[in-house]
Amino acid sequence: MKTKYVLGLLTLALVSTVSLSSQAQEKKTVGQKIDKTATNVGHKTAEVAVKGTSKIADKTYKGKMAPDGTDVYIDGKNRKYYVNKKGGKVYLKTSQILDKPEKK
Numbered sequence: 001m002k003t004k005y006v007l008g009l010l011t012l013a014l015v016s017t018v019s020l021s022s023q024a025q026e027k028k029t030v031g032q033k034i035d036k037t038a039t040n041v042g043h044k045t046a047e048v049a050v051k052g053t054s055k056i057a058d059k060t061y062k063g064k065m066a067p068d069g070t071d072v073y074i075d076g077k078n079r080k081y082y083v084n085k086k087g088g089k090v091y092l093k094t095s096q097i098l099d100k101p102e103k104k
Helices: 002-024 030-057
Strands: 059-065 071-074 080-083 089-091
Antiparallel strands (some): 071 080, 080 089
16 A cells, blocks of 8 residues: 555656646747848848948958958058958957968
8 A cells, every 4th residue: 555655646746747847948939030031131131231342441451361151351541350140240360361272
């Protein structure tokens, strides 16, 4: 009798633990998904805008690339930079600028 009682309690504890742990996992709501998508669109828009401005206003460093493989630009003060994925200008040291591989 006691073993059936103890076994029942253990089964109840196991079932309640599994059900509580599945409730603890939060699922993203539609609002959270929209917020993340809007943030990603904003980052991409800023990146495209800054790259467009850089291509017009600044010189492109021919035959050189940034550590992430993008173009390197030279501003009016002779500083070298590239545009990151969030649209920010990241200024480079001379040692960080790499040669572009030649196309065959």
